[in-house]
Amino acid sequence: xxxxxxxxxxxxxxxxxxxxxxxxxxxxxxxxxxxxxxxxxxxxxxxxxxxxxxxxxxxxxxxxxxxxxxxxxxxxxxxxxxxxxxxxxxxxxxxxxxxxxxxxxxxxxxxxxxxxxxxxxxxxxxxxxxxxxxxxxxxxxxxxxxxxxxxxxxxxxxxxxxxxxxxxxxxxxxxxxxxxxxxxxxxxxxxxxxxxxxxxx
Numbered sequence: 001x002x003x004x005x006x007x008x009x010x011x012x013x014x015x016x017x018x019x020x021x022x023x024x025x026x027x028x029x030x031x032x033x034x035x036x037x038x039x040x041x042x043x044x045x046x047x048x049x050x051x052x053x054x055x056x057x058x059x060x061x062x063x064x065x066x067x068x069x070x071x072x073x074x075x076x077x078x079x080x081x082x083x084x085x086x087x088x089x090x091x092x093x094x095x096x097x098x099x100x101x102x103x104x105x106x107x108x109x110x111x112x113x114x115x116x117x118x119x120x121x122x123x124x125x126x127x128x129x130x131x132x133x134x135x136x137x138x139x140x141x142x143x144x145x146x147x148x149x150x151x152x153x154x155x156x157x158x159x160x161x162x163x164x165x166x167x168x169x170x171x172x173x174x175x176x177x178x179x180x181x182x183x184x185x186x187x188x189x190x191x192x193x194x195x196x197x198x199x200x201x
Contacts, residue, residue, distance in 0.1 A: 006087060007046050010119055013080040014041045017127070017193060020077045021150050021172065029174045033148035036197040040125035047120045053089045055109045060133050061085060064191035068152035073170035077193070078152060081129065088129070089117050099182065100139035107136035115196075126196040132185040140182045145196035147175040149183075155190030157183045 018038045025031050061082075068078035090109040101107070108131065112118030115126035126145070132138060132155065149157065150172060157173040158164045159181035167173050175181045183190065 009083045016077040016080045024172045033197050037125045037195040040122045044120050050087045052087045055090045057109045057133050060189035064153040064189040071169045074152050095139040097140045101137035107133040130192050132190040134187050137184040138182050140180050142180045146177045148195045149173040150193045152191040154188045155185050
Protein backbone atom coordinates (compact mmCIF):
# COMPACT_ATOMS: atom_id res chain seq x y z
CA UNK A 1 0.00 0.00 0.00
CA UNK A 2 1.34 3.43 -0.89
CA UNK A 3 1.87 6.15 1.70
CA UNK A 4 -0.81 8.23 -0.05
CA UNK A 5 -3.34 5.41 0.20
CA UNK A 6 -2.46 4.86 3.86
CA UNK A 7 -2.82 8.60 4.52
CA UNK A 8 -6.37 8.32 3.22
CA UNK A 9 -7.03 5.23 5.34
CA UNK A 10 -5.67 6.92 8.46
CA UNK A 11 -7.90 9.95 7.96
CA UNK A 12 -10.87 7.65 7.39
CA UNK A 13 -10.16 5.68 10.56
CA UNK A 14 -9.91 8.82 12.68
CA UNK A 15 -13.11 10.25 11.16
CA UNK A 16 -14.95 6.96 11.75
CA UNK A 17 -13.57 6.67 15.29
CA UNK A 18 -14.77 10.10 16.39
CA UNK A 19 -18.10 9.60 14.59
CA UNK A 20 -18.63 6.36 16.53
CA UNK A 21 -17.70 7.90 19.87
CA UNK A 22 -19.67 11.15 19.67
CA UNK A 23 -23.24 9.75 19.94
CA UNK A 24 -22.32 7.70 23.03
CA UNK A 25 -20.66 10.51 25.02
CA UNK A 26 -21.91 10.85 28.57
CA UNK A 27 -20.28 13.12 31.11
CA UNK A 28 -17.57 15.79 31.23
CA UNK A 29 -14.64 13.36 31.34
CA UNK A 30 -15.69 11.53 28.20
CA UNK A 31 -16.40 14.80 26.43
CA UNK A 32 -13.02 16.23 27.46
CA UNK A 33 -11.02 13.30 26.06
CA UNK A 34 -13.11 13.19 22.90
CA UNK A 35 -12.76 16.91 22.19
CA UNK A 36 -9.03 17.01 22.89
CA UNK A 37 -8.38 13.92 20.80
CA UNK A 38 -10.39 15.08 17.83
CA UNK A 39 -8.80 18.52 17.86
CA UNK A 40 -5.28 17.07 18.06
CA UNK A 41 -5.89 14.80 15.06
CA UNK A 42 -7.01 17.48 12.61
CA UNK A 43 -4.99 17.07 9.39
CA UNK A 44 -3.16 13.99 10.72
CA UNK A 45 -0.79 12.47 8.16
CA UNK A 46 1.38 9.37 8.02
CA UNK A 47 4.80 10.06 9.52
CA UNK A 48 5.82 6.68 10.95
CA UNK A 49 7.16 3.37 9.71
CA UNK A 50 4.74 1.33 7.60
CA UNK A 51 6.33 -2.08 8.02
CA UNK A 52 3.87 -3.45 10.56
CA UNK A 53 4.43 -6.27 13.05
CA UNK A 54 1.94 -8.88 14.23
CA UNK A 55 1.95 -11.08 17.35
CA UNK A 56 0.39 -14.57 17.41
CA UNK A 57 -2.69 -13.31 19.29
CA UNK A 58 -3.48 -11.08 16.30
CA UNK A 59 -5.08 -14.19 14.78
CA UNK A 60 -8.09 -13.11 16.91
CA UNK A 61 -8.27 -9.70 15.24
CA UNK A 62 -10.46 -10.67 12.28
CA UNK A 63 -12.97 -12.42 14.56
CA UNK A 64 -13.33 -9.31 16.71
CA UNK A 65 -13.65 -7.10 13.63
CA UNK A 66 -16.47 -9.28 12.34
CA UNK A 67 -18.32 -8.72 15.60
CA UNK A 68 -17.80 -4.95 15.39
CA UNK A 69 -18.81 -4.93 11.72
CA UNK A 70 -22.19 -6.46 12.57
CA UNK A 71 -23.17 -3.45 14.74
CA UNK A 72 -24.32 -0.27 13.02
CA UNK A 73 -22.50 2.04 15.45
CA UNK A 74 -19.11 0.39 15.04
CA UNK A 75 -19.15 -1.08 11.52
CA UNK A 76 -17.39 1.86 9.86
CA UNK A 77 -14.60 2.13 12.42
CA UNK A 78 -14.10 -1.65 12.30
CA UNK A 79 -13.68 -1.56 8.53
CA UNK A 80 -11.28 1.38 8.57
CA UNK A 81 -9.23 -0.14 11.40
CA UNK A 82 -8.98 -3.39 9.44
CA UNK A 83 -7.66 -1.42 6.45
CA UNK A 84 -4.80 -0.10 8.62
CA UNK A 85 -4.03 -3.27 10.55
CA UNK A 86 -1.28 -4.70 8.34
CA UNK A 87 0.74 -1.50 8.80
CA UNK A 88 0.42 -1.41 12.60
CA UNK A 89 3.16 -2.49 15.00
CA UNK A 90 1.67 -4.70 17.70
CA UNK A 91 3.51 -5.20 21.00
CA UNK A 92 2.94 -6.90 24.35
CA UNK A 93 3.59 -5.66 27.87
CA UNK A 94 4.62 -7.14 31.19
CA UNK A 95 2.23 -7.74 34.06
CA UNK A 96 3.91 -5.48 36.61
CA UNK A 97 1.07 -5.78 39.13
CA UNK A 98 0.70 -9.57 39.04
CA UNK A 99 -3.08 -9.24 38.57
CA UNK A 100 -3.37 -10.47 35.00
CA UNK A 101 -4.58 -13.93 34.11
CA UNK A 102 -2.07 -16.73 33.57
CA UNK A 103 -2.66 -16.55 29.81
CA UNK A 104 -2.13 -12.79 29.66
CA UNK A 105 1.47 -12.86 28.29
CA UNK A 106 0.50 -14.65 25.09
CA UNK A 107 -3.13 -13.57 25.06
CA UNK A 108 -2.88 -9.83 24.45
CA UNK A 109 -1.48 -7.22 22.09
CA UNK A 110 -1.50 -3.43 21.90
CA UNK A 111 -0.68 -1.02 19.12
CA UNK A 112 -0.45 2.71 18.59
CA UNK A 113 -2.18 4.31 15.64
CA UNK A 114 -1.31 7.80 16.87
CA UNK A 115 1.72 7.88 19.16
CA UNK A 116 5.12 6.21 19.64
CA UNK A 117 5.81 3.69 16.86
CA UNK A 118 2.39 4.48 15.42
CA UNK A 119 1.45 5.68 11.98
CA UNK A 120 1.70 9.28 13.11
CA UNK A 121 2.48 11.35 16.20
CA UNK A 122 0.36 14.28 17.29
CA UNK A 123 0.98 16.59 20.21
CA UNK A 124 -1.35 15.96 23.13
CA UNK A 125 -2.95 12.64 22.17
CA UNK A 126 -2.24 8.93 21.89
CA UNK A 127 -4.72 6.68 20.12
CA UNK A 128 -4.25 2.94 20.10
CA UNK A 129 -5.89 -0.46 20.12
CA UNK A 130 -5.91 -3.32 22.60
CA UNK A 131 -6.74 -6.91 21.64
CA UNK A 132 -7.37 -9.75 24.10
CA UNK A 133 -7.85 -13.39 23.18
CA UNK A 134 -10.89 -15.05 24.79
CA UNK A 135 -10.88 -15.36 28.58
CA UNK A 136 -7.91 -13.08 29.29
CA UNK A 137 -7.71 -10.60 32.15
CA UNK A 138 -5.57 -7.52 31.53
CA UNK A 139 -3.62 -6.58 34.69
CA UNK A 140 -4.43 -3.62 36.90
CA UNK A 141 -2.48 -0.59 35.72
CA UNK A 142 -2.60 3.20 35.78
CA UNK A 143 -1.19 6.19 33.89
CA UNK A 144 -1.34 9.97 34.22
CA UNK A 145 -3.26 10.62 30.97
CA UNK A 146 -7.04 10.55 31.02
CA UNK A 147 -8.47 7.73 28.89
CA UNK A 148 -11.55 6.87 26.88
CA UNK A 149 -12.22 3.43 25.38
CA UNK A 150 -14.49 2.72 22.45
CA UNK A 151 -15.47 -0.95 22.80
CA UNK A 152 -15.66 -2.90 19.53
CA UNK A 153 -16.43 -6.40 20.85
CA UNK A 154 -17.75 -7.92 24.09
CA UNK A 155 -15.71 -7.48 27.27
CA UNK A 156 -15.69 -6.11 30.80
CA UNK A 157 -14.00 -3.01 32.23
CA UNK A 158 -13.41 -1.73 35.74
CA UNK A 159 -11.53 0.89 37.71
CA UNK A 160 -11.27 1.64 41.41
CA UNK A 161 -14.46 3.73 41.19
CA UNK A 162 -16.55 0.99 39.54
CA UNK A 163 -17.29 -2.72 39.66
CA UNK A 164 -16.78 -4.81 36.54
CA UNK A 165 -19.18 -3.66 33.84
CA UNK A 166 -19.80 -4.45 30.19
CA UNK A 167 -20.17 -1.28 28.09
CA UNK A 168 -21.34 -3.35 25.11
CA UNK A 169 -20.28 -3.03 21.49
CA UNK A 170 -20.18 0.67 20.69
CA UNK A 171 -20.10 1.59 24.38
CA UNK A 172 -17.55 3.82 26.08
CA UNK A 173 -15.52 3.45 29.26
CA UNK A 174 -13.75 6.40 30.86
CA UNK A 175 -10.73 6.34 33.19
CA UNK A 176 -9.87 9.54 35.10
CA UNK A 177 -6.18 10.48 35.31
CA UNK A 178 -4.08 8.13 37.43
CA UNK A 179 -6.86 5.69 38.34
CA UNK A 180 -6.13 1.95 38.57
CA UNK A 181 -8.11 0.10 35.91
CA UNK A 182 -8.31 -3.17 33.98
CA UNK A 183 -10.33 -5.07 31.37
CA UNK A 184 -11.10 -8.69 30.61
CA UNK A 185 -12.47 -10.67 27.69
CA UNK A 186 -15.23 -13.25 27.86
CA UNK A 187 -15.62 -16.16 25.45
CA UNK A 188 -15.03 -13.75 22.55
CA UNK A 189 -11.90 -11.71 21.75
CA UNK A 190 -11.99 -8.19 23.15
CA UNK A 191 -11.06 -5.35 20.79
CA UNK A 192 -11.09 -1.76 22.01
CA UNK A 193 -9.74 1.56 20.78
CA UNK A 194 -8.36 3.92 23.43
CA UNK A 195 -7.67 7.62 23.39
CA UNK A 196 -5.26 9.09 25.95
CA UNK A 197 -4.86 12.82 26.58
CA UNK A 198 -2.88 14.67 29.26
CA UNK A 199 -4.83 15.29 32.43
CA UNK A 200 -4.41 19.04 32.06
CA UNK A 201 -6.14 19.14 28.67
